[in-house]
Amino acid sequence: MPSAIVTGATGITGNAIVRHLLKDSSYTKIYTLSRSQPSVQDARVEHACLDLQASAEEMAKGLAGVSAEYIYFCAYLARDNEDEAARVNGALLSSFIKALEITGATKKLKRFVLTCGLKHYGVHLGLPKQPLVESDPPLEDSLGGHQWPPNFYYTQQNILREAAARGNWEWICTLPNDVIGFAKHNFMNEATALGLYCAVSKALPGSQLIYPGNKVNYFINNCWTSAELHAQFCLWAATAPGAGNNIFNVTNGDTQSFQSLWPLLAERFGCTIPENMFDPATTEGYKDEATNVELKNNNPISVHAKTMGIADDPVNSRSPALRLPIDPQKWAQRKDVHEAWNKLKGKYNLDQAAWDKATWGFLTFVLGREWGCVASMSKARKLGWSGYEDTWEAFDRTFDILEKEGIIPPVGQLKYDY
Template sequence: MSTAIVVGATGIIGRAIVERLIQDESISVIYTLSRKPGGHTHAHPKVRHAFLDLRASAQNMAIGLAGVSGTYIFFSAYTSVSDPEEMFKINNDMLTNFLTAVEITGATKSIKRFILTCGLKQYGCHLGESKQPMVESDPLLTDDVGGVKWPANFYYTQQKELAQAASKHGFEWICTLPKDVIGYAKGNFMNQATALGLYCAVSRALPGSVLPYPGSRDNFYSFNTWTSSDLHAKFCLWAAKATEPGVGNNVFNVVNGDTETWQALWPRLAERFGLTIPDAPFTTAEKSTDSSTFQLSTVQPLAANARALGISKDEKVSTPAIIDVKIDFAKWAKRPDVLEAWETIRDQYGLDQSAWDNATWDFMNVAFGRHFSTVASMSKARKLGWTGYEDTWDSFDRTFRILEEEEILPGRT
């Protein structure tokens, strides 16, 4: 029998991993770690909660980790702050101190594989257009790749630190790169499904019950990939136990396996929430007070591949990306009529106000305002035996149902 440690167990990714581990008969004990005593919601004989403050020193972490060991470690902890330099330092320190802490306790001796969750910012898609599709062999945006001084990316340093620790202590490591994770964890609203569901629910309560598309024409027709938290959890367990040569000490994209567009998803979204779509959504002659346009701060990540692709003279490569939304979600969420509609349905259905207060409105602006596709290839994992797949609309629909059951969204009548 094997044991597992889940760091970040109260998050959307960590919660799904714990659920999968509970179902795995080969796992006898699951240690869930968080700053909240008893912070994980899973009540199961396998699950043992341990207090861990990832912002603490390695020595203090080691105290909380006394007696805790795992065959497999799943590290999905992440802290988001507004200052990029602070976020870089905090997230690096969390992993580095944790690795030092398990070395202090001697728990490194029992580790077989350590699974680290990062994301598709690996390719710089938060900075602009990346080469499509994104594959794991694409160059990292470090130093002066492509003649550009790229912003620091803590994913790269985390992977380097983990690889060094694995080599030192004789275990294997794997890094997963999910994209726009769809899922649910109690009290955690950092995912697109919550904000999108709230936008739909309030739109239904507004006069006309229409669902205007908030983004640009290019965004509506671009191609994207998403990651179900449940599918990601299945992948993590596969990666932890897979015996195929080449799985260990590797980085993998983890997306659902389909390629979707908002032109296909938006009508289904409207139908599900009982809304109609206004015609000609991209022909507004004048900018409304709800719209926003801003430019990102670096050149497009395509610059890292420009010479190899023969596009070094393409102006798009050397020009920062534009984010353009017809409806700025952050502005929309503060409109008096929107707030009134939200408060009405909140009181009628007993909904959670913190979901509205903590919805990722700014992230939604980027997701709907970009003018480029974000498609990740799953070929590398599939060649090594991974066969998992989930339909992206099914991921959204299942999460919406959970959000309704948890009184984040109003139930359908």
């Protein structure tokens, strides 16, 4: 009868993993670790408040008596500086593992599942080669003749490999993308920012839902990851034969684009889409909210340029940029937008923290880039993974939950529970 440890249990991915562990009657004990008390309550769950920024010795005191066959590590700290992100998140993982070694908990450990993301491929830097496959080389050192910025995923993966080798247990690294889900008091997700943008657009004069990103972005293909599907994958990977010591892409299994999603969003929130949405006249009143910024990075596809036969092609050398007729970060600061939000908040008793902590900056990046992110699921499929979720259904379900939780106004009838 196995047991599990989940760090970052109050986050979107960690919370989903805890809930899916509880659906599996074979798990007799689930330890949840976070700085705040998780919302999930069950007799099989034992929570410990743990500061992952503490020393290994301090953490070991709080982890006395805590051990499990499977660990799901979902904690991380966001930092704007890449060097700082690598230092801080590397220390989180390293100290946590050392604490478990001090207590002797690693003697029981079978597999350690680490959640990372598609930044593993440099999708935050510029155009990558697609589809993204796990055998693609990490963007380190002077690969392809370029100096690449630090990536804390690589730092954590190296720490995990070394610890597994000395402890004789196995590791798994998951690479989800733009996770769709919900956790109480956690607003770091695309669905919250999108839902707020749509709800306030409905409340503004004309109820027009203007796509804030660029026209190229509207038509490119992307993939998303439902937090529910990711949780199911993590539980599968923890025990699947042959899955140990591997990195896996984890996406819903479909490919989507905003040319399909935007009309669905408009219908759900009761908005209309302008007939000529990308005509400059449509966004005439938002000139101060436009953004056009070069990222000054090399495109990750340049690493593969010679092999692909595009060494001198502009697609390889063009500077990546963010281009938005309406930058969500700037839009969220407009006076009329604030007034519309305040009216909605007062009428429906909405959570102000959701607005203040919404990831407007992330939405700016997702809608402003001119390249897609499509990851192959072939590696996991070959080992027997068959999970799938429709991306729009994942968004729609999450919007229903956000309505129920007072994050966005109740535009439609609730259809799902969780």
